[in-house]
Amino acid sequence: MIATIVRNGFRALRRDRGALVLCFVVPVAFFSIFAIIFGSMSGNSTPRVHVLVVDEDHSVASARLVRGLHQERALATDTRPETKTGEPKPPEYTAATAEAAVKNGTAPAALIIPAGFGANPISFTPGPGRQPIRILHDSSNPVAAQMVAGLLQKVAMTSLSGSMAELGTRYLALASGGLTPQQRQNLDANLARIRELDARRDAQSDAGAAAKGDNTGGLVAVETRDVVGENKKNSMIAYYAAAIGVMFLMFTASGAGGSLLDEAESGALDRILSARVTMTTLLAGKLTYLALLASSQLTLMFLWGAAVFHLDLFTHLAGFFVMTVATSFTVASFGLLLASVSHTRAQQASLATLLILTLSAIGGSMFPRYIMPETMQKVGLLTFNAWAIDGYTKVFWRDEPVSHLAPQVGVLLGAGVLLFLAARHFARRWESV
Amino acid sequence: MAPTAPAASPIPLQIDSIVKRFGEVTAVAGISLEVHERACLGLLGPNGAGKTTLIRSIVGRVRPDSGSVRVFGQPASSPAARQELGWVPQELALYPLLTGRENLDAFGRYQGLRGRSLREAIQWCLEWASLADRADSIVKTLSGGMKRRLNMAAGLIHRPRIVLLDEPTAGVDPQSRNHIFEMVEALRGDGATVIYTTHYMEEAERLCDRIAIVDHGRIIAQGSKDELVAQSFGTRSDVLMRLDAAAPNAEAWTASRGGTLQDGVAHFPVDRPSDIASLLEAAARDSLDVIDLVLRRPNLESVFLKLTGRDLRQ
Numbered sequence: 001m002i003a004t005i006v007r008n009g010f011r012a013l014r015r016d017r018g019a020l021v022l023c024f025v026v027p028v029a030f031f032s033i034f035a036i037i038f039g040s041m042s043g044n045s046t047p048r049v050h051v052l053v054v055d056e057d058h059s060v061a062s063a064r065l066v067r068g069l070h071q072e073r074a075l076a077t078d079t080r081p082e083t084k085t086g087e088p089k090p091p092e093y094t095a096a097t098a099e100a101a102v103k104n105g106t107a108p109a110a111l112i113i114p115a116g117f118g119a120n121p122i123s124f125t126p127g128p129g130r131q132p133i134r135i136l137h138d139s140s141n142p143v144a145a146q147m148v149a150g151l152l153q154k155v156a157m158t159s160l161s162g163s164m165a166e167l168g169t170r171y172l173a174l175a176s177g178g179l180t181p182q183q184r185q186n187l188d189a190n191l192a193r194i195r196e197l198d199a200r201r202d203a204q205s206d207a208g209a210a211a212k213g214d215n216t217g218g219l220v221a222v223e224t225r226d227v228v229g230e231n232k233k234n235s236m237i238a239y240y241a242a243a244i245g246v247m248f249l250m251f252t253a254s255g256a257g258g259s260l261l262d263e264a265e266s267g268a269l270d271r272i273l274s275a276r277v278t279m280t281t282l283l284a285g286k287l288t289y290l291a292l293l294a295s296s297q298l299t300l301m302f303l304w305g306a307a308v309f310h311l312d313l314f315t316h317l318a319g320f321f322v323m324t325v326a327t328s329f330t331v332a333s334f335g336l337l338l339a340s341v342s343h344t345r346a347q348q349a350s351l352a353t354l355l356i357l358t359l360s361a362i363g364g365s366m367f368p369r370y371i372m373p374e375t376m377q378k379v380g381l382l383t384f385n386a387w388a389i390d391g392y393t394k395v396f397w398r399d400e401p402v403s404h405l406a407p408q409v410g411v412l413l414g415a416g417v418l419l420f421l422a423a424r425h426f427a428r429r430w431e432s433v
Numbered sequence: 434m435a436p437t438a439p440a441a442s443p444i445p446l447q448i449d450s451i452v453k454r455f456g457e458v459t460a461v462a463g464i465s466l467e468v469h470e471r472a473c474l475g476l477l478g479p480n481g482a483g484k485t486t487l488i489r490s491i492v493g494r495v496r497p498d499s500g501s502v503r504v505f506g507q508p509a510s511s512p513a514a515r516q517e518l519g520w521v522p523q524e525l526a527l528y529p530l531l532t533g534r535e536n537l538d539a540f541g542r543y544q545g546l547r548g549r550s551l552r553e554a555i556q557w558c559l560e561w562a563s564l565a566d567r568a569d570s571i572v573k574t575l576s577g578g579m580k581r582r583l584n585m586a587a588g589l590i591h592r593p594r595i596v597l598l599d600e601p602t603a604g605v606d607p608q609s610r611n612h613i614f615e616m617v618e619a620l621r622g623d624g625a626t627v628i629y630t631t632h633y634m635e636e637a638e639r640l641c642d643r644i645a646i647v648d649h650g651r652i653i654a655q656g657s658k659d660e661l662v663a664q665s666f667g668t669r670s671d672v673l674m675r676l677d678a679a680a681p682n683a684e685a686w687t688a689s690r691g692g693t694l695q696d697g698v699a700h701f702p703v704d705r706p707s708d709i710a711s712l713l714e715a716a717a718r719d720s721l722d723v724i725d726l727v728l729r730r731p732n733l734e735s736v737f738l739k740l741t742g743r744d745l746r747q
Contacts, residue, residue, distance in 0.1 A: 266524060266525065266526055266527070266529075267522045267523070267524030267525070267526035268526040268527060268528060270489075270494050270522060270526065271520065271522060271526040271540065271543075271587070271588065272540075272543055273494065274492045274493060274494055274515070274518075274520050275515070275540070275543040275544045275545075275591075276512065276515065276516075276543060276544060276545050277543050432493060432494055432495060432496045433455075433494075433495055433496065
C-alpha cells in the first residue's frame, strides 16, 4: 500500500515539470549562486574597500603612508577622480571633494591626512600635538570604515618604521635618563639604516603585503565621521525597504500576471479577444494593473518604514514617487513577460521562483552588493533590483535631487519597455491560431 | 421613372471553402455554408468532428489556412462583423472571483458598451438568464447550470444579430438544459440568427430548422431534419419486434423476412406502416411469440449512423 502511494507520488512528480524544476533545479541554482558570491570571498577575490586618499600634509611620512595604503591589497585607493577619455587628468581630491564623492556614492570612505601629520605621525600614547587622520565614511556600508581604520594602523606600522624607531629612541632616552654620546651615535647609525631601508622599500613599486599587525592599535590617531548618514536614525531601513520591496514586488507581479494564463485556460481570454479588445490593449491594461499594484505595495512598505522605523519618507516624496513609478513599471513588465512565455501556471511559478530569487540574490535584495566580489557587483548591474535599490539609496540615503536619478530611472524604464515588448511578442500565440 | 429596387440585405453568414489544419490533422476540410436571417442552423457531429474549429474560425479565434468567412457581407475579422457576432464558447469563460453582474459589466465594456446602454444590457441579460436574484453572487458560488446561463449571457450582452452557441448544454442537468433551450428559443423569437453546435440530436431537432452533419471536418449532409431523413431513408421506417428468446428459429425467420436480429430484437425496414400487419401474420403462422413491437421513424442519429457507420456519441 505504502509502496503504491510512493510510486504514485514519483509518477506525478515526473510528469509535473514545474514541480521537478522547483524540486531539483532551483536549489542547485541557488546553491551555485551563493557559492559564487560567498565562496570566492575567502580567496583572493575578497572585495576590496574603495577609499579616497587626500594628502594635505605632503610630508615624507604622509607620502610613505599614502604609498603604503596603495600597496595594501585589501584597499583600492584613489587620490584623484578617474580620468575620462580625451580629457586632462583631474586634480587630486581635497578634503571637500572627497567628502562630496563619499556623499554621492563614488566610494564608501575617504581618508584625509591633515597638514602637520608628518611632524608627529605616530605615538604610543594618546596626547596633544597629534594631527588625527580623518576617515569620512558612508554608514550604508558599515564594513568599509572599520576596515579602513584597521588597515590604516597596519599600514602605519609597516610603512613608517623610521618614524617608529625615532619615537622609540626618544622614549628610550626619556626612560633611561639620557643617552651617552656613544649610545646616541650607535642609535643614530641604526636610525640611518632604517631610513635607508624605508627609502629602498619606497623605491620598490610592489613591496608585497606587509606583515600582519594588530589593527586595533593606535599608532596613528584616527578620527572617523559618517558624512552621509550622520543625521539619519537608521542607516539600513531605506536600503532594505527598497531591497525587500523590489523582491516581493516581483513575486506579486508574477502571481498577478499569471491571471493571463488563468484566463487563457478558462477561455475568457478567447472571449475577450473576440470582442473589441486587441492583445496590445489587453496587455497594456494588465501592465497598468500590475504597475498600480506594485506601486501600492511599495508605498505601503515605505509608509510602514516611516511609521515604525522612522524612515524619512515625507521629505523625499518626489524621489520616492519617481523611483516607485519606474520600479513598478519594470516589475509589471517582468510579470507580464513571465506569464507570456509560460504555458502553464506550474511552469510560470517555477520560472518565477528561479528568476526572482536569482535576480534578488545577484541584485542586492538579499544582501548588499558591496559585500560581494567586484565581478559579482558588476554582474548585479544586469538586474533591475540593483538599479532600483541604487535609486532608492540615492533618494533616501544620499539625499540626492531627482535629477540625479536619471541613470537609474533610464535603465529601469528602458528595461521595462524591452520586457513589455518581449511579452507582447510572446503573447502572439494567444491572438489566433 | 421606375422605382429603384431595394438593395438585397446581405446574407448574415457566408462561409466559403474553409480549410484549417493543425500540423498533420485537418480539423476543417473545406466547409462552405450559408446561414440566412433568423435561421437556426444546427452543427451536429461527434467530438472532434471540427464543429468548434469552424465556430472559432467564424469569430476570428482561428485563422483558416484557406477560405473566407463573411458576416453581413463584411470580412469576419472586421470590427463591423465582430459587433454582429456573439460567441458562447464551450468553456465557462468567466471571471470566477467576480459576481455575475461584474462579469457582465466587464464583458459589456469589452464590447464597447457604456453608461445607460450597458446598464440596460446587464439588466436584460440577468432577466434573460433568470439570474436577477443571484446577480451579486460570486460566480464560483453559482450552480453549474447558473454558470452556463451566465456564460451565455456574457457572450450576448451586446445583443448581436448572429449568435454562435458552442455546445451550451455541456455538463448540465436536464432541468438546466431545458432552461437553456428556452433561452435559445427566446433569442430566436427576438429575431436572432443562431448557429448551434451539439452532439445531441434531440437538441438539434428541437431548436434548429436546418441541420448540417459534420464529420472529419466536412459537412456530409445538410437540410431540415425531414429532408435529411428522407435523403437517407426515403419513406422507410424501422419495425422493432421483440421475439420470445426461447424460439429456436428466430434468427433464420428474421433473415428470411429481410431483417436482422440483435439481442432478441428483430429489425425490419418497412415502407408503409401497413407492412406491420403482414409481419405479425407471418410470425403467427410460423408459431413465433411476439412480446412487443415498435414502429420507429429514422432520426438524425440513424442518419448519422447510415452516413458514417458510427454512432453520434462515439
